[in-house]
Structures are given as structure tokens and as C-alpha cells.
Amino acid sequence: MHINIILAGVGGQGILTIAAVIGRAALQSNLIIRQTEVHGMSQRGGAVQSHLRISNRAIYSDLIAEGTAHMILSVEPHEALRYLPFLAPESRIITSIDPFINVENYPEIEDILAELCRTNHPVLVNAAELAREAGNARTSNMVMLGAAAPYIGIATEQLESAIEDLFQVKGSDIVDMNIRAFRKGQELSQTQATEP
């Protein structure tokens, strides 16, 4: 088992929470993990990414080499494209289709979707809508984690138990809402996978 994931988004969108859940689940599954984060100046509304590597053997580099990521998991469609050079052939993008527009020259969403559709079987997720259905738009990061879950190589129960661990200080309602969001993403991803 060896998987490289590029997590992408804009500062404040919650990619580090996704990383924290996967990291915790990986550790509980006795896997080796490395996960980089962006702190400081660049996180203020800027593009942020996290390199996440999980393996059952030694991992040397904290950073993923170009052309070797098994997945780009993005909470923002434009940001997913920024890291294309990292994607391995035959690997896929899993991204939210909700644009986060804080720059004047943000490209047309149709153009972004067209670029995404040019990649290998992307999983495109209406994350904000599913998150609202789960109870709060702020859980869209957990929707995205759910959408990626079938491709991470860690058991669903481990991921859900990590979500529980992480959110339990905020109360059981918040835990349940995040689990609901996770499952909605997972369901959508599984449906898309079975479609021709």
C-alpha cells in the first residue's frame, strides 16, 4: 500500500481538517504517514496545498515528486488544476465544483470544468449543496473527503472514527453532521464510479 495525495484549496477552506482525519485514520491503521502543511503568510486567502503520503513501508520525502500523485483532492475546482504536473498518468482529480472567487481574473467556470473533464475520469462534486443537505455548508470539506474515500485505501470505518475523534470536542451534533456530509460525498463518488 502506497498512496500520494495532493490536497488543494484556498486558505481557510479546511483542507488541513481533511488531512488531519486521513492522518489520524492512517496512524490507527498502523500505516506510515507524511503530511505537509502551509502556515504563515501564504495562507491568507492564497492558494494552499498539502502533500499527503501514506504507505506500509518507509517514506523518505515529505514532498510528492512530479508525476507521482495518485490523486488530487481539491475543495476548489480552479485550485485542482494548479497541481496537474504532480498527477501520475491514469490517476484522477476529485474536486468540488464550487468556485472560490477572490481574484479579479478568475477564469470562467465553464473553462475550468472543460479542463477538468480533459483529465482522467475526474470525480466532480457539488460539495456545497451536499454539505447544506448534511446540515451546514461548512462541512463541504467532509463531503470531499467522502468523495475521495473509495480511492484512499483506508477502511471507511477508520475514516469515520477519525472524524468522530476530531470533532467530538464540539459535541455529538457536529460529529453527526460531519459524518452525514462524509457519507453524502462517498455515495456520490460511488454512483459516479458505476456510471459508464
Next chain:
Amino acid sequence: MNKQLLLGAEAIALGALDAGISGVYAYPGTPSTEITEYIQKNSAALEQPVRSAWSANEKTAYEAALGMSYAGKRSLVCMKHVGLNVAADAFINSAITGVNGGLVVAVADDPSMHSSQNEQDSRVYGKFAMLPVLEPSSQQDLYTATREAFDLSESVKLPVLLRLTTRLAHSRAGVEPTSARIQNPLNALYAPERFVLIPQNARRQYNVLLGMQEELEKLSEQSWLNRLITGTGSIGVIAFGIAFNYTMEVRQAFSLDFQVLQIGQYPLPRKQVESLFKKCETILVAEEGYPVYEELLRGYFGADNINGRMDGSLPRAGELNADIIAKGLGLKPKAVMPVPDIVVNRPPALCKGCGHRDLYDALTTVMSSFAEHHVFSDIGCYTLGALEPFNAIHTCVDMGASITMAKGAADAGLRPAVAVIGDSTFTHSGMTGLLDAINDRSPLTVIIADNDTTAMTGGQQSSATGSRLQDICRGLGVEEEHLRTIVPLKSHLEENMTVLREEISYEGVSVVIAQRECIETAARKKRNKTAST
């Protein structure tokens, strides 16, 4: 013990706690902030207690850590690379006095300047001070090396510099801690012959330090942080610090078997390096940072069997990665998908609703009425005012330089001379510059953007905010009628512009404190309050 998922910075913190430190001293600075924050939140540290509040700057932090060591206890002092410039006087001279309780200086460098104004390499400072330097390459090694660094410090009676870079500081991995050691008892050292650095003592102590160098090199030769990964072939790599990870990644990915000498402790283990040179025809020197040891190994006249940053095999600037090392070894890069043309930059920006935005709206309008409209600024969130659409500030050099550069420009005849500095940066090293301006009666307006926190690094406690800032300015000698306070809100725009205009036109020192809480901190407080009710 159970594995914990820790940032490299946090692994240092836990290593230091388990080594029995009695205090950590630091000023926030990316990528070093999380070391101190971990200790501040750690329940065992709170129980002990381990002293951990933020210091006013890196120099005060360093000196306090040295004082704790003098008293016999173990202390950790943390900073970013440029912070060591601020603490350099204390740092260099503490190598002359030596220490009593273990003293470890954790310095996080920022190659590629993710959140910094330069990418200076702290290993140069280590050489300069002639101290042992540790540079582990993984989170687990950071934990273990930090623990052992305190023992090393006490055995050689010298401070130990622990160097890491952004990537390791901000990357998580599972770390398995060992059981914690208890704190040292109070055992102050009466040794004026060491600690009173008048020339006669300093000369003797300096000779002691020089005499230690051979011993330090011997310790490097024996250190587990310096080791040879055996292999075959005529190419060898000397991989320093985190460069070891990238080198091993390439070795694994390309199924190669070249020899690698990992360096994680300095002074450089000369014998190990010599032995690798004997076995290999070509050596790639991979350093995360400056080509400090490449330069040394090449010598003045160069050596054509050495590849590295100086001959273009590796780029001269910026952080390394596996792709760069692969290229440096002459391996063919993979064909990869390009970034689509439609992708645009998304630079960092001031938050929506941030008070600095309203301050700059007022200031820029006022300044536009002057022929010369230079604004000297400083380091913090408000530095983002340099970017579009504000273009509101025109300098940012080092902590505190806004006030002193504006003063110098005013002395040269520039009118108006305006400085913008944050609350935390002002207490870090703006106060002394303001005193200079007052003593010189320099016509200067200092705007203190007081958002009640050290915001850029994530909202740490600031040394003085609100009325304490006013008291400091009064104490330094700012005249009461030219010490003004405004609230940077859209609804106060006209009023704020009037105050700024009045003070900027005053031919003397004036201070305008723009007071409004950071919206991030305010939102966090609100969330915590809701969560706790």
C-alpha cells in the same frame, strides 16, 4: 508509548519537554511558531509548570533562556532564521560564556522564502559561533535529537543549535516518544570568570571554545545523525539535513544503489567525508540552504569532481525536492502534464473585513495629496498592503525598520515621513527607534496598527496592546496632543483622514494608534465562547 501525529516543529517541542526543560522562550515567526505553541497547550507542561509565554523579541528570549541555563535548569529558545539576527549578539557570546543547564536553540530556516524576506542559512551562524549544530531529517529524529541535544549541551557546556527548515517544521509524521525526564533542580552557577565577559575573561573563554573544536568534531564522527548508506558505483551523495530524504526518495524511485553520506551533526565529520571522497569519483553535495559546505569542500580553486549548487547541478536558490535531486544526478525527468493556461495566481491578501484595509483606505487618500507619498512599513499582516489594490506601503525590510527608516528619511529632508507598524512589531523592536526619533525631534508620523494580536503567525499574544501602547509612547516622550487613537472602520473614514492629515502635517513626532481587533482572532474568540456555553 503510542505514536503521535506531530509536525516537525511539535516533535521538537515534545522532545524538549521530555528532556525536562523548565522553560521555552520565543517570539513567533513562521516556520518556528508551532514549537512554542505546542508547549503552551501541552497539559503536562502546564502541570509542571514549564514557563512558555511569548517574549518581546528573539534577543530577550535568548537572554532569558541563557539565564535559566545559568540557574542550572534546561531551557529551549526558538525562532525563525531572521530572528537569529536579532538574537545574534546573545547567541555568539553565549558560546564564549558557555552554559550550565542544557540550552538548545531551535532555529527554523525558510528556504524559498514562503513567509520570509530572505533564505539565510543558520548553519553559517553555527560555524560563526563555533557551536555544535544538529540537523535531523525526520520528525522522529527531531524528537530524539532534541532530547539528546540537552545532554550534549550539558556535557560540552555549550549551547546547541538545532536547525530545521520549513518543510520539516510543517510536515506531520508519526512520532513515538520515550518516557519524560524530570527537570533539573535549581543550581545557579557562581562563575564570574566565565560569565563576566571583560577582555581578560573573554580571551581565556574564547581559548576554551577553540580548544573544544577537536572534541566537537570527534562527537560528530560518532553521532548517529551522521551515517553512511552503503552502495555501489562511482557517484556518491553527501546529503545534509532534509536533503537526505529527497536523495533517498530518488534512490528508491529509480532503484539505484549509490552511496549516501547523511549529515545531521556539525562540525562536519571530516573522516567520514574523506572516506566517501576516496570511494567515489564524483560527489553531489546536496544542502537545503546555502552551499555552506560545498564551498568549503571545493576550496578556493574549485574541484571538478564536486557537483552542487555552485556549478548549477542544483539550483543556487530555493528549497530542494526529489525532482531537483534527480536532475542533479543526471536522471531523466518524467514527462508530466502541464498546468493549464487558464490557471491564474492567487496571492495572499488581507482578509475581508480586516481593519488594515480601512486604515490603508484612509492613509492612501491622505497621502495622495502630497507630492512625495512614501510609507515606510514593517513585518506583519499589514505588509500585504504592499499588494494590489492597495499599493499603500513602500518598504518592508526587517522588524522595526519602518520607524527608523522613516526617521532617517525625515532627517534627510523627506516630507512627510510616515511609518506603519503593528502592535507586536512595535514592542519587538519599534520602541527604541521611536525613542531615537523623539530625542532627535524628527518630523515623523508613526501609525501603530494595533489589532490586539500577532496576527500573521496565527494570533499569538502580543506583548503590549491598547492602552499599554499609549503608555509606552507617553513614557518614551510622545507629546500628549500628538498621541492620537483612531478606529479603522469604514464609518470612521472621514474622521480618520482628518486625524491622519493633522498629525502628518505636524513638524515633530506624532503617533496615531489605529485600534481594531483582528477579525480572525475576534471570530475565533466568538467560536470558542459558543463552544463553551
